[in-house]
Amino acid sequence: MATTKQQPARNRRWTGLEQLTVVALLGTASIPVYYALALSSEAEPIFALFGLVPxxxxxxxLRRWRWAPALAALWSAGMLLGNGPALVAAIVQPDETRAFAVNVLFVAVAVVGLGAGLAAAVQNRCTAPVDRHMPRLVPVLLATLVGLVVGALLVAAIPQHGPETLLDxxxxxxxxxxxxxxxxxxxPEIHVKVGATVGLRLVNQDQERHRFDIDAFNVHAPMPxxxxxxxxxxxxxxxxxxxxxxxxxxxxxGMQGTLIVGP
Ligand SMILES: [Cu+2]
Structure with missing residues (x-):
């Protein structure tokens, strides 16, 4: 009986899912760096690390380490969960077009990394090397995701004539x-009289968005x-x-102060 010799792993070509995982990882590596350099007023060195891990x-x-696709999925999930509040905060403000676009792209790329990494890990474990084709569902899912991203970006690009324009x-x-x-x-302090109607002009000189919030009076004003x-x-x-x-x-x-409501 002839024994089939197992091919060494290194000689096989990368599967479609592995390639997709690598593309998604490159995306999650470059987007935070772009965000730090172009959008954030204070580029923090920690962002370089966020680029290094992916x-x-x-x-x-690419070296075909067996746990690498699972690690890619884990990293993508970690980025989504770890940045959850910041990502949500940016995505609910489509009027901040650039931050919105970057965050939408980042979520999309991280979702692809999570899905492709998991799928590649399962496929590499459960199927023979010759059967590791790209699942048919993947192009459909990718096309849907691209459609969602493009749609979101188009909506964000429509100029908003909201209260900001009127209030000028x-x-x-x-x-x-x-x-x-x-x-x-x-x-550090704002003094007002009790019962007064308080109006403040909010000026944001930074390259990043801020907010002005006072929970007690239900004030939650965006500062684009x-x-x-x-x-x-x-x-x-x-x-x-x-x-x-x-x-x-x-x-x-330290972005806070005291509102003193006195007689
Ligand atoms: Cu702020």
Whole structure:
């Protein structure tokens, strides 16, 4: 009886799923770096690390290390879960077009990495090398995903004529200004009289978006990049309250102050 000799793993060509995994990994490596360099006002060195891990993982997939596709899936899932709040915060604000587009692309690429990595890991374990074809469903799923991304980007690209445009009218120019710059509000305290209707002109000088939030008075005003906005609320109760920026991480970084409602 003739024994079939197992081909050494290195000599086989990469499967379609492995190639797709590598492409997705390259995407998750480059998008955070682009985000840090082009969109964030403070490029943090940690972002370089976010680029390094998927590159190394992609190399391991190409070297055909057996656990590499599973590692790719794990990395993609980790990026989605770990950045969940920030990704959601960006995606619910399509008027911030560039940040929105980058985050939508990142989610799409990470989803592909997760799916392709898992599928490649299962396929490499469960089927013989000659049977490792690209599953028929994959092109359909990819086309659907591309359609969703393109649709989302088109919706975001439609100019919004929201309140920001209306609120730039002359009368509002007299309102007191609260400026956000370098992830700081320009004043630590705001004093208002109890019962007063408070109007603040919100100016964001940063390349990234901020928010102006006061939970006690249900104030949640967006501060888009390089734009003016307005917060309008009634200070119904005397006391000391915190105003802060609700973008994940900003409040912890010191983007907050005290609202004092007095007699
Ligand atoms: Cu902020």
């Amino acid at each position: 590159l190394v993982t992609a190399g391991l997939v 009218s002359a009368g509002l120019g007299n309102l007191p200004v609260l400026t956000a710059a370098q992830r700081r509000f320009d004043r 990049t390089k734009q003016n906005g307005v917060a309008l609320f009634q200070a119904t109760q005397a006391g000391t309250y915190t105003f802060y920026c609700g973008i994940p991480g900003h409040r912890a970084a």
